[in-house]
Amino acid sequence: MALPPSLRTSISPPELQLVASEQLVEIVPLVSMERTAFISGAYGPLRPPTKCKVPLWMASNLKLKKKCHIVPPPWLNVDFLQERLLQETTDPSFSEMPFRFAEVAKILLDVAPDDLQNPDRVRGLLKDIREARQAKSREGLSKLDHNELMLPNLCAMEINEIRPFFVRGMAVLTQLTREPPQEDGMDQG
Amino acid sequence: MDDDYYSIESILAENQKIQCTFKVDVPDMGHLDGGKAGDIKALSKVQIPLWMAYILIYSDHADFTIPPPFAARVRNALNAEPRSVRLSALVGQGGWWYGFGRMIMRLLNDVPAQEISEVLTKTFRARLPEVVDQAQHFASLQSGAGSSRGDAGAAAFREGMDGTERELFQLAQESARKTKGWYETSERGRR
Numbered sequence: 001m002a003l004p005p006s007l008r009t010s011i012s013p014p015e016l017q018l019v020a021s022e023q024l025v026e027i028v029p030l031v032s033m034e035r036t037a038f039i040s041g042a043y044g045p046l047r048p049p050t051k052c053k054v055p056l057w058m059a060s061n062l063k064l065k066k067k068c069h070i071v072p073p074p075w076l077n078v079d080f081l082q083e084r085l086l087q088e089t090t091d092p093s094f095s096e097m098p099f100r101f102a103e104v105a106k107i108l109l110d111v112a113p114d115d116l117q118n119p120d121r122v123r124g125l126l127k128d129i130r131e132a133r134q135a136k137s138r139e140g141l142s143k144l145d146h147n148e149l150m151l152p153n154l155c156a157m158e159i160n161e162i163r164p165f166f167v168r169g170m171a172v173l174t175q176l177t178r179e180p181p182q183e184d185g186m187d188q189g
Numbered sequence: 190m191d192d193d194y195y196s197i198e199s200i201l202a203e204n205q206k207i208q209c210t211f212k213v214d215v216p217d218m219g220h221l222d223g224g225k226a227g228d229i230k231a232l233s234k235v236q237i238p239l240w241m242a243y244i245l246i247y248s249d250h251a252d253f254t255i256p257p258p259f260a261a262r263v264r265n266a267l268n269a270e271p272r273s274v275r276l277s278a279l280v281g282q283g284g285w286w287y288g289f290g291r292m293i294m295r296l297l298n299d300v301p302a303q304e305i306s307e308v309l310t311k312t313f314r315a316r317l318p319e320v321v322d323q324a325q326h327f328a329s330l331q332s333g334a335g336s337s338r339g340d341a342g343a344a345a346f347r348e349g350m351d352g353t354e355r356e357l358f359q360l361a362q363e364s365a366r367k368t369k370g371w372y373e374t375s376e377r378g379r380r
Contacts, residue, residue: 013371178306
């Protein structure tokens, strides 16, 4: 295979971030622009005081040029995250988060901290949530089975992080488990 | 661990000796048991590599005994505390305890095979969280910092990992390092 070994097991976090950049976010543009066609679709027109939905990659690009404000998604604020953190620490199952929340949150925190309320607190909460969820996926590891595993509400970045060794671990378990039907008359001998 | 003909792991796992008791006389094969030439007599015990033992056992020329890495003593230790058994010491450095066990399991049938399978899966499952925990711990260390965790038990566990667990350790460490790296880089700096 042409891919280097490190990329064979799973896709890399920057790739996931790229995928997440296709999601639409609301922006308040500061410049006006006609409706413009891009490869992934046509966005705009941008008319300064009106909100507009554009992909995240475009929003962050405009933001870095100081040509828009990004309206943070409804889940990216202190109240919502605090509530989720509480759920995360009291309930043994994973709480419902947007599938690509880690990527979107990171891009917004990197690019547009001034558009968020209390970005440092948000950052801290996200970190706490991440750690709480990591502890749970670790618990899932001890329940690992050779044919199935359910960790509902796990999000993209977390799945990607645990994928290589969960998959390998399950493969090993499959090898170590003895299937009874093999002996019942279906013996190769 | 898989059955691939070209799998190096599987060849290495087969490179363990097991004790066989011959049921028949085999002329001129005495060199299998050390240097002395001559015949192998029936009922003589010979240490034979697993890859050769297959054919002898399947064609009913020999019986084998469960090798020491899976003997009752080891099983009892694994039952008591799977994480304190040094698997690598049982099959030699870089050995494949699970792979070896799987091959023994294939040679047995019914109840003994089921027992081995249970020992293997239980051990694997009990040790896996520790493997991954340590891998993640090491991934979060700055590179070059070495083992700052002076815990002797953890170090002993790491030394005791067999080949399969070492692979998993590496996978977990690599992926934790990549993810951590991503969380720490900033988008801003790149433009």
